[in-house]
Amino acid sequence: MGEHNELHDVIIIGGGTTGLFAAFYCGMRDLKTKVIESGSELGGKVLQFLPEKLIYDVGGIPQITGDQLVEQMIEQASINQPTIIFNQWIETITKDEDDIFTLTSSDGTRHRAKAVIVATGTGKFNPVKPEVDGLESFEQKSVHYTISNLQQFAGKQIMIASNNRIGIDWALTLENIAERVYLVNNKNTFQHAADEELQSLEESSVIVELNSNLIELQGEDGWLDEITIKSDEKGEQRIKVDHLLGYNGLKMVATPFKEWGLETSSGKVAVDHYMATNIEGIFAAGDSTGYPGKTMLIASGYTEGLTAVNSVAKYLNPKAAPQVYSTVIYRK
Ligand SMILES: Cc1cc2nc3c(=O)[nH]c(=O)nc-3n(C[C@H](O)[C@H](O)[C@H](O)COP(=O)(O)OP(=O)(O)OC[C@H]3O[C@@H](n4cnc5c(N)ncnc54)[C@H](O)[C@@H]3O)c2cc1C
Incomplete structure (x- = not known):
């Protein structure tokens, strides 16, 4: 002020x-x-x-x-x-x-x-942010709500939290750049996704986790290290992650x-x-x-x-x- x-x-x-x-x-x-x-x-x-x-x-x-x-x-x-x-x-x-x-x-x-x-x-x-504690402390460095400056993701472990076709688009874009891409959807379908997009996702190396929620973020000084996700089917999984991208609409x-x-x-x-x-x-x-x-x-x-x-x-x-x-x- x-x-x-x-x-x-x-x-x-x-x-x-x-x-x-x-x-x-x-x-x-x-x-x-x-x-x-x-x-x-x-x-x-x-x-x-x-x-x-x-x-x-x-x-x-x-x-x-x-x-x-x-x-x-x-x-x-x-x-x-x-x-x-x-x-x-x-x-x-x-x-x-x-x-x-x-x-x-x-x-x-x-x-x-x-x-x-x-x-x-x-x-x-404003992005609708994934629901998980502590997100803000990583926002300057390793949590993103838009996919820009692709080079920062090169060779990294990426998690995309999205229940929207945009999440699929980002995952397929990053697949060839990142070391590994996880696409974590808190629902069991992707909003607005066309059949061809779902087909491309299925044929890709992206690891898709449906009905899964983010439970905990771990890291230091704004840099992520690990994210815990949870689903009824698989229980809790701890995944090494360098960058988290979130898109659940705006x-x-x-x-x-x-x-x-x-x-x-x-x-x-x-x-x-x-x-x-x-x-x-x-x-x-x-x-x-x-x-x-x-x-x-x-x-x-x-x-x-x-x-x-x-x-x-x-x-x-x-x-x-x-x-x-x-x-x-x-x-x-
Ligand atoms: C998916 C998509 C694809 C598109 N593709 C094309 C294309 O191929 N070619 C093309 O020519 N156009 C395209 N467009 C349209 C193009 O994006 C817009 O015409 C253009 O961005 C408009 O620019 P603007 O600066 O007028 O408004 P905006 O880009 O909306 O910028 C307005 C800015 O004002 C700020 N603002 C708003 N209210 C306040 C306030 N009260 N106080 C302070 N700041 C405020 C906002 O934060 C924002 O940064 C596309 C649009 C979309 C959504």
């Missing part, structure tokens, strides 16, 4: 692909920028849902994995040296008589800016657009052609927005992000040019 009193030209709420591109583009318009992200990492849904998947529909990049795209976007955003704040969920937004916005996060920290860009998607996605916490006073349509922020919302000085971009013809794609967030930034530039200085060319700016 605290005061982040330094006044910024613009605060971008959300550090997904839209927020990152907008943060870069703010540099093109000489805007002093702050990005506030509720999670501990940048990249939003691309990092959370498709870090290892290939993305083919970003202009100029024939194919790229989600985490590579996010890495490059962070590099691009950092050209503008925005202030980046992690682990803060913005709860309220108020505007004072001098048209300065105050954004307050759930821990009470306050941030001030002359304009705001909402790049929040529809909210944040719970979305919706961004409080209505509490912020924003008009919405089907749960999305209503915007005009300038990406302006109903509140003067607040603009929106990316998956947070809804309008006829809207597409929910990474590239849509880029275009909407730069429109929102250009609108902020105009809002702060009505004489500002409607747009600029990067070729002109970076030749300087």
